[in-house]
Amino acid sequence: MTTAAQRKTDIGPPSYEQFLPPVIKQNYGRWKYHEILRPGVMVHVARSGDKLYTVRAASSRLMGIERIRRFADLADKYCGGYLRFTSRHNVEFLLTDQSKIEPLIADLARLGHPVGGMGNAISAIVHTQGWVHCHSAATDASGVVKAVMDDLHEYFVERKLPAKLRVALACCLNMCGAVHCSDIAILGVHRRPPRVQGGLKRICEIPNVIASCPTAAIRPATVNGEPTVEIDEANCMFCANCFSVCPALPLADPLNDGISIWVGGKVSNARSEPTFSKLAIPFIPNNPPRWPEVVTSIRRIVEVWAKGARPFERMGEFIERIGWPRFFQEAGIEFRKEHIDDYRYAGLSYKRSAQLRH
Amino acid sequence: MAQSGNNGTPLLDELEKGPWPSFVTQIKEQAAKNAMCKDLLALLERSYREKVGHWKHGGIVGVLGYGGGVIGRYNDLPEEYPHIAHFHTMRVNMPSGWFYTSASLRTICDIWERHGSGLTNMHGSTGDIILLGTTTDQLEPAFRELTEAGFDLGGSGSAVRTPSCCVGPARCEWACYDTLHLTNDLTHTFQDELHRPAFPYKFKFKCSGCPNDCVAAIARADMSIIGTWRDDIKIDQAEVRAAAQAGLDIHRDVCARCPTQCMEWDGNTLAIDDANCVKCMHCINAMPKALAPGDDRGATILLGSKAPIVQGAQLSAVLVPFVKLEPPYRELKDLVQRIWDFWCENGKNRERVGELVQRVGLGNFLEAIGVEPLPEMLAYPRDNPYVFYEEYLEAEGDEGAAEPAAQ
Amino acid sequence: MAVTSETVADAMYAMIAEYQGKKKLKATDLTKAMIEKFGEAECDRQVCKAAIRTLIDSGKCVYTYFGGSYIELPHAEGAAQG
Ligand code: SF4
Ligand code: SF4
Ligand code: SF4
Numbered sequence: 001m002t003t004a005a006q007r008k009t010d011i012g013p014p015s016y017e018q019f020l021p022p023v024i025k026q027n028y029g030r031w032k033y034h035e036i037l038r039p040g041v042m043v044h045v046a047r048s049g050d051k052l053y054t055v056r057a058a059s060s061r062l063m064g065i066e067r068i069r070r071f072a073d074l075a076d077k078y079c080g081g082y083l084r085f086t087s088r089h090n091v092e093f094l095l096t097d098q099s100k101i102e103p104l105i106a107d108l109a110r111l112g113h114p115v116g117g118m119g120n121a122i123s124a125i126v127h128t129q130g131w132v133h134c135h136s137a138a139t140d141a142s143g144v145v146k147a148v149m150d151d152l153h154e155y156f157v158e159r160k161l162p163a164k165l166r167v168a169l170a171c172c173l174n175m176c177g178a179v180h181c182s183d184i185a186i187l188g189v190h191r192r193p194p195r196v197q198g199g200l201k202r203i204c205e206i207p208n209v210i211a212s213c214p215t216a217a218i219r220p221a222t223v224n225g226e227p228t229v230e231i232d233e234a235n236c237m238f239c240a241n242c243f244s245v246c247p248a249l250p251l252a253d254p255l256n257d258g259i260s261i262w263v264g265g266k267v268s269n270a271r272s273e274p275t276f277s278k279l280a281i282p283f284i285p286n287n288p289p290r291w292p293e294v295v296t297s298i299r300r301i302v303e304v305w306a307k308g309a310r311p312f313e314r315m316g317e318f319i320e321r322i323g324w325p326r327f328f329q330e331a332g333i334e335f336r337k338e339h340i341d342d343y344r345y346a347g348l349s350y351k352r353s354a355q356l357r358h
Numbered sequence: 359m360a361q362s363g364n365n366g367t368p369l370l371d372e373l374e375k376g377p378w379p380s381f382v383t384q385i386k387e388q389a390a391k392n393a394m395c396k397d398l399l400a401l402l403e404r405s406y407r408e409k410v411g412h413w414k415h416g417g418i419v420g421v422l423g424y425g426g427g428v429i430g431r432y433n434d435l436p437e438e439y440p441h442i443a444h445f446h447t448m449r450v451n452m453p454s455g456w457f458y459t460s461a462s463l464r465t466i467c468d469i470w471e472r473h474g475s476g477l478t479n480m481h482g483s484t485g486d487i488i489l490l491g492t493t494t495d496q497l498e499p500a501f502r503e504l505t506e507a508g509f510d511l512g513g514s515g516s517a518v519r520t521p522s523c524c525v526g527p528a529r530c531e532w533a534c535y536d537t538l539h540l541t542n543d544l545t546h547t548f549q550d551e552l553h554r555p556a557f558p559y560k561f562k563f564k565c566s567g568c569p570n571d572c573v574a575a576i577a578r579a580d581m582s583i584i585g586t587w588r589d590d591i592k593i594d595q596a597e598v599r600a601a602a603q604a605g606l607d608i609h610r611d612v613c614a615r616c617p618t619q620c621m622e623w624d625g626n627t628l629a630i631d632d633a634n635c636v637k638c639m640h641c642i643n644a645m646p647k648a649l650a651p652g653d654d655r656g657a658t659i660l661l662g663s664k665a666p667i668v669q670g671a672q673l674s675a676v677l678v679p680f681v682k683l684e685p686p687y688r689e690l691k692d693l694v695q696r697i698w699d700f701w702c703e704n705g706k707n708r709e710r711v712g713e714l715v716q717r718v719g720l721g722n723f724l725e726a727i728g729v730e731p732l733p734e735m736l737a738y739p740r741d742n743p744y745v746f747y748e749e750y751l752e753a754e755g756d757e758g759a760a761e762p763a764a765q
Numbered sequence: 766m767a768v769t770s771e772t773v774a775d776a777m778y779a780m781i782a783e784y785q786g787k788k789k790l791k792a793t794d795l796t797k798a799m800i801e802k803f804g805e806a807e808c809d810r811q812v813c814k815a816a817i818r819t820l821i822d823s824g825k826c827v828y829t830y831f832g833g834s835y836i837e838l839p840h841a842e843g844a845a846q847g
Contacts, residue, residue, distance in 0.1 A: 007422075007502065007505075008502075008505040008506070009423055009424070009505070009510075009553070010510070010549040010550065010553060011505055011508070011510045012451065012510050012542075012545050012546040012549050013451035013452060013453050013454070013509065013510060013520075013542065013545055013546075014453050014462070014508040014509060015453070015542060016453040016454040016455050016457050016528075016538050016542060018459075019453050019457035019458050019459050019462060020457055020528060024528050024529060028527055028528060029527035029533070029536065031527075031529065031530065031531035032531055033531055033646045033647045033650075034530075034531065034646055035646070035647070044529055044530075044531070052529065054529070058378065058379055059379055059480060060378075060379035060380060060381040060383075060384055061381065061479050061480065062381040062384055062385070062477060062478075062479055062490070063381075063384050063477070063478055063479070063480055064384045064385070064387050064388040064395075064476050064477055064478070065388075065467035065470055065471055065476045065477075065478065066387055066388070066476075067384060067387070068463055068466075068467050068478065068480065069463075069464060069467055071460075071463065072460035072461075072463045072464050072467075073460070075459075075460040076460045081459045081460040081461065082457070082458075082459060082460075083457075083458055083460070083463075084455065084456045084457045084458060084525070085456040085458075085480050085481060086456070086525075087456075087485070087522070087524070087572060087573050087574070089479075089480065089481070091480070094529075112379050112380075112383075113379055114377060114378070114379075126483065128483060129479075130411070131402060131405035131406070131410075131411040131412070131413075132381075132398070132402060132490075133413060133431060133445070133447065133490060133491070134411060134413060135411065135413040135414055135415050135416075135431070136411075137411045137413075140405065140406070142373075142381040143370075143373055143381075143406070146373050146376070146378055146380060146381065146382075147373070147376075149378040150375075150376030150377060150378045153376075153377045153378060170665075173665075173666050173667065174665065174667055175665035175666060175667070175671075176482075176483045176484075176665075180577065180665060180666070180671045181574065181576075181577035181673070204831075205787070205788055205789060207788075208707070208788075208789065208831075211707070212668070212708070212832070214668055214669055214670075239666065239667065241667055241668050241832070244667070244831075244832035245708075245831050245832035245833070246831070247414060247415040247831075252410050252411060253410070254408055254409035254410045257409065257410070265577075267571045267574040267575075267576050267577045268569070268570050268571055268639070269569035269570070269571065269576075269584075269636075269637070269638045269639060270569070270570060270638050270639045270640040270643055271615050271616075271617055271638060271640045272617065274571070274576045274577065274673055275673075276671060276673070286409045288369060288406040288409065289369040289370060289372040289373055289406055290372055290373070310611075311607075311610075311611050312611055312615055312640070312644065343670065344669075344670060415831070416830055418827055418828070418829040418830070418837075418839075418840070420827075420828060422822070422824070423818075423821055423822050424828070425821070425828030425830075425834050426828070426834070430830070514830070515828065515830050515833070515834035516791065516792075516833050516834035517834065550814075554792075554814075554817070554818065554821070554828075555791075555792060555828060555834030556792035556793065556796075556814065556817070557792075557793070558791070558793055558833075559833055702793050702796070702810075703797075705793070707791065707833060708832060708833045
C-alpha cells in the first residue's frame with residue numbers, strides 16, 4: 001500500500017441518514033398515505049403536504065459497475081442524486097418533480113429496465129447465485145429467473161392480478177434466499193446421494209461429517225485400510241448438509257439435479273397468518289438455457305390463480321379455499337408419492353377430517 | 359484457454375433475448391474489459407452445457423482480524439479458467455434501507471473496478487452489497503479502500519449476519535417504529551459479534567415496520583422484529599366513503615376478509631372492534647387513505663426462523679408480544695444477550711437458535727433467559743398429556759423413591 | 766480475574782495446535798474448555814473473547830469456514846480443495 005493510513009476495522013455501515021433525500025429528511029416518520037399512480041409509480045404524501053414520487057424498475061440483480069453508474073447518472077439527472085434498492089433487487093428512483101417521471105421511465109426503457117412490480121403485480125424474483133458462483137447449486141439461478149420473468153413480464157408491468165405475487169428462487173436446499181414462504185418458490189434439488197471421494201479423512205473430520213446428517217444416513221467405514229464414511233442411500237434425502245461441512249461429498253449430478261416448485265406461502269400477516277410454501281411439482285429436470293418446462297408450469301399456476309382468486313386472495317389463500325385436490329387438477333399437476341411428507345411432524349399434514357369436495 | 363467472445367456462448371446468448379434485464383448482457387459488458395468476467399462467461403457457458411456447477415467450497419480467505427465478510431470461491435478447472443481460479447466474494451454492509459447517493463454508488467464502483475471483477479449483486483439475500491469475484495491478494499487493498507470510504511464488511515459464518523430492514527419511516531406511513539435507526543444501531547452495537555464468529559451458527563436480525571413484513575423477517579431472521587400497535591386503528595370516515603364510492607366493496611373485500619370479523623360497514627360508517635383486531639394490516643392495506651395504525655406503536659419480537667438446514671425450516675415464534683422500541687434499545691439488547699449466552703452455552707455445532715428452542719423446549723428456554731411464559735406465545739396450548747413436572751408433593755414421612763441421589 | 770487474556774491465548778493456542786487435523790474447534794469450544802481449565806472464578810467469556818482476538822489479530826490463528834466457523838492454525842490457502 002502507498003498510504004500509511006491507519007488500518008480501520010469495525011466501523012460498521014455508513015449512516016443511512018446521509019443518503020436520504022431532503023424531502024425524506026423533512027418528512028421522516030410523518031407520511032400520511034400513498035397511492036399507486038400507475039404501474040411501478042407511487043406517490044407518498046406527507047402530513048406537510050410534500051409529495052415523494054417513487055419509480056420502481058427491475059434490475060438483473062447481477063449487475064456490472066457500468067450499469068450501476070448509469071443508475072447513478074439517472075439519479076443525478078432526475079432525483080438530485082438519490083436512489084435506493086428494494087429487498088427484491090428493484091431499483092427505486094426518488095423524485096419530487098412529477099414532470100420528470102415520464103422522461104425517467106423513457107430513459108429506463110432505453111436502458112432495458114421495465115418499470116412495475118407494485119401493487120397487484122409480480123415483483124422481481126429474489127434469488128441466489130446458482131452456477132454463476134455457488135458450490136452447491138443444483139440449478140442455475142439467474143438464468144431460470146430471466147426465463148420466468150421474460151414470460152411473466154406482463155404481470156410486472158401491469159396490475160391485473162388478484163393480489164401481489166411473490167416468487168423466489170434458491171438453487172439448493174441451503175436456501176440462501178430462504179424462499180420457503182413465497183407464493184411460488186422455485187427450488188433447486190439434488191436427487192443423487194453424495195459420492196464419497198477418496199482421501200476424505202485428510203480434509204474432513206469424520207465425527208463432524210456423521211453428525212451433520214439430519215437422517216443419520218452417514219456411517220463410519222474403512223476403505224483400503226483408511227477410515228472414511230459410507231452413505232446409507234435409502235436414508236438420504238439429498239439435503240447437502242454433509243457437503244456443506246465436507247467438500248469430499250459432492251452431490252451435484254447433471255442427470256439428477258433439477259427444480260422443484262412450491263406454492264402458497266406468505267410472510268405478510270394480512271388476513272391469513274404467515275405460512276410455508278407447499279410442494280406443487282416435485283421435480284423438473286434442468287433444461288438450460290431457458291428451462292421451458294419450468295416456465296410453462298409456473299405460468300399455468302399463475303393463471304389458475306389469476307382466474308380463480310377473489311380480490312386480495314394470495315396464492316395460498318386461494319388454494320386453501322378451493323382445496324389442494326382441485327388445485328392439482330386445475331393446474332394439471334400429477335399427484336405423486338413425493339407430495340406426502342415423511343419427515344418430522346409429517347402427520348400434521350395428513351387430512352384429518354371428512355371435509356372433502358367430491 | 360477457455361473459449362469465449364463471439365459465438366463462444368450460444369446457450370447464454372439465448373438469455374439476452376426477451377424483455378427482462380439480462381444478467382448475461384451484464385457479464386458481457388464487463389467481459390469487454392475484465393479478464394475475470396471473460397473467463398466467468400466461458401465457465402458459465404460450460405455449466406449450461408454440462409448442467410453442473412464448477413465452483414468449490416471456500417475455506418479460509420478473509421481480511422486480517424475478521425472471521426467473515428469474504429466468501430472464498432475457487433473453480434474446479436483452474437488451468438482452463440485461470441483468471442477465476444480465485445473468485446472470492448466480498449460482502450459489504452449496506453446502509454439501512456438500501457438508500458444511496460449517486461456519489462456513494464460511484465465510490466463503490468470505482469473501488470471494485472480497481473480491485474475486482476466489476477460484477478456485483480444489488481443486493482445479496484441477506485441484504486449486503488455483494489462484490490462478486492476477486493483474488494486473495496486484492497482483499498486487503500479493497501477492504502482498506504472501502505473503510506476509507508466509510509464502508510465495512512458484512513457478516514458471514516457463525517456470527518451475527520448483516521441486519522436488514524424495510525424502508526420504514528423514511529417512506530412508509532405504516533412504520534410502527536424506526537426500522538432504519540434500530541437496524542443501524544444494532545449493527546454498530548454488535549460489530550464484534552458480526553466480524554468475529556463466536557456462535558454455534560449464524561444469527562440474523564430483520565426489522566419490519568409493520569405486520570406486512572416487507573423484509574420477510576418472520577421467515578428469514580433468527581430474531582424477527584415486526585412493528586405493531588396497541589390502540590385503535592385510525593379511521594377517516596369520509597375517506598372510507600370515498601373508497602366505497604371509488605368501487606371498493608367494503609363489506610366483501612374488507613370486512614369479510616378480516617381474520618377476526620371485527621369490522622362492520624353499514625354503507626356509511628365503518629366500525630372496528632379494536633379489542634378484537636389482531637393488527638393484520640389487511641383493512642389498512644385496502645384503504646391506505648382511510649385507515650392507519652394507531653398511535654401507541656411498538657413491535658412484536660419473534661424468535662427462531664430459518665431455512666431448512668440443518669433440522670428443517672421454521673417460522674419465528676412470539677417471544678415478546680409488545681415492546682416499545684426507543685433508543686438506546688436497552689431492554690431489547692439485554693434480551694439478545696441473554697439469548698446468546700444460553701445459545702453459546704448449550705447450542706450444538708451448527709444449531710440455530712430456533713432449533714435449540716425446539717430441542718430444549720420453549721418452556722425451559724424461557725426459564726433460562728428469564729422471560730415469563732405467556733399465552734400469546736402459543737397458537738394453542740398443548741394437546742399432548744405427557745407433561746414433565748419437575749417436582750411432586752410428598753406426605754409427611756413418605757418413604758417414596760424421591761430422595762435426591764446426592765445431597 | 767486472575768488469569769490474563771495472554772495466558773488464556775497461550776492455552777488456547779496449545780489446544781488448537783494439539784487438535785489441528787483431528788478436530789476443528791469453534792470459539793464456543795475454546796471458551797468452554799478455558800473456563801473449565803482455569804475455573805469460573807478465574808476466567809470468563811470476556812477474557813476468552815480477548816484471547817481469541819489476540820490470536821487472530823497476531824496472525825497466529827485464522828478463522829476458517831466449513832459450513833460453520835472454526836479457529837485453526839494458518840494453513841495453505843484453498844484447504845477446501847478436495
Ligand atoms: S445429503 Fe443430507 S441426507 Fe444425504 S447423506 Fe448428506 S446430510 Fe445425509
Ligand atoms: S413492513 Fe410495513 S412499515 Fe415496513 S415498508 Fe412494509 S408496509 Fe411499510
Ligand atoms: S387490521 Fe386486520 S384484524 Fe384488524 S380490523 Fe383490520 S382486517 Fe381486521
